Amino acid sequence: MTEQQGKTRVDKLLTQLLTDQSRSQIQGWIDEGLVEVNGVSVKANYKCVEGDTLTWEIPETKPLILEPENIPLDVIYEDSDVIVINKPKGMVVHPSAGHQSGTLVHALLYHCDDLSGINGIERPGIVHRIDKDTSGLLVVAKNDIAHQKLSEQLQQKQLKRKYVAIVHGEIGHDTGLIDAPIGRDPKDRQKMAVVDNGKSAVTHFRVIERFPDYTIVECQLETGRTHQIRVHMQYIGFPLVGDPKYGQRKTMNVDGQALHAKEIGFYHPQTGEWLEFDANPPEIFTDALSFIRKMY
Numbered sequence: 001m002t003e004q005q006g007k008t009r010v011d012k013l014l015t016q017l018l019t020d021q022s023r024s025q026i027q028g029w030i031d032e033g034l035v036e037v038n039g040v041s042v043k044a045n046y047k048c049v050e051g052d053t054l055t056w057e058i059p060e061t062k063p064l065i066l067e068p069e070n071i072p073l074d075v076i077y078e079d080s081d082v083i084v085i086n087k088p089k090g091m092v093v094h095p096s097a098g099h100q101s102g103t104l105v106h107a108l109l110y111h112c113d114d115l116s117g118i119n120g121i122e123r124p125g126i127v128h129r130i131d132k133d134t135s136g137l138l139v140v141a142k143n144d145i146a147h148q149k150l151s152e153q154l155q156q157k158q159l160k161r162k163y164v165a166i167v168h169g170e171i172g173h174d175t176g177l178i179d180a181p182i183g184r185d186p187k188d189r190q191k192m193a194v195v196d197n198g199k200s201a202v203t204h205f206r207v208i209e210r211f212p213d214y215t216i217v218e219c220q221l222e223t224g225r226t227h228q229i230r231v232h233m234q235y236i237g238f239p240l241v242g243d244p245k246y247g248q249r250k251t252m253n254v255d256g257q258a259l260h261a262k263e264i265g266f267y268h269p270q271t272g273e274w275l276e277f278d279a280n281p282p283e284i285f286t287d288a289l290s291f292i293r294k295m296y
Contacts, residue, residue: 081142087138090255093129096122126140127140127141153266158266163229168238201223241257
């Protein structure tokens with residue numbers, strides 16, 4: 001252990017060393033006793049010191065078996081090629097570490113006879129995703145041709161995605177464009193941030209309603225980076241209400257970020273017809289709006 005690596009939490013240090021592993025995965029290894037310092041198992045918050053010997057064992061990957069689950073879905077539109085879902089707040093889109101059941105994918109496997117296989121066994125049909133605590137619309141591909149054509153629209157910025165969000169602070173101008181690259185936060189691997197070497201990220205926003213301490217905004221994505229709207233709005237000084245990663249400590253309790261994917265539009269992969277759908281925000285979102293309006 002070098003002097004520079006000393007005083008660093010062991011889970012954070014291993015995340016820096018093993019860049020292809022998430023911090024949550026490494027914390028799982030630590031809980032299983034697979035990480036030792038000087039031959040002794042340690043906890044995730046152990047702070048390394050110069051001279052320590054760090055050893056770890058990478059567990060054997062278990063094959064993922066996805067079982068369909070009878071979870072209700074709010075289906076907005078469906079045909080033999082695509083299905084548009086209004087995802088509830090709190091639902092994870094596809095399986096990942098810590099989310100091996102109860103995802104949108106598990107529900108889709110029960111609902112649909114077939115889904116595209118382009119993204120592999122873990123993400124059948126998933127063309128794009130929205131965060132666990134973000135509610136709203138996404139389109140799923142039922143076959144590989146539909147998936148390929150929808151992915152092309154996404155890459156060519158033809159797929160329309162509009163969100164509504166509640167942010168802290170009063171935005172003075174009516175419209176704005178945020179063009180700032182997003183990548184992994186070098187200080188916290190579990191977060192994203194605006195960084196010089198990040199991927200191009202562009203968000204357009206329009207003020208719907210403003211108050212002395214809050215603003216209701218509509219955001220339209222030109223790109224689709226992880227946590228893009230959350231990172232961009234925090235970057236310009238207006239973090240989302242309720243955001244546990246990028247928001248203020250004192251905020252309204254809305255069970256995660258106040259963000260809803262309210263509109264989606266795309267060209268049908270078979271007919272070429274332009275389809276556009278709209279979904280109202282969930283009750284917890286509208287209750288927060290009502291609370292803000294009553295305050296002023």
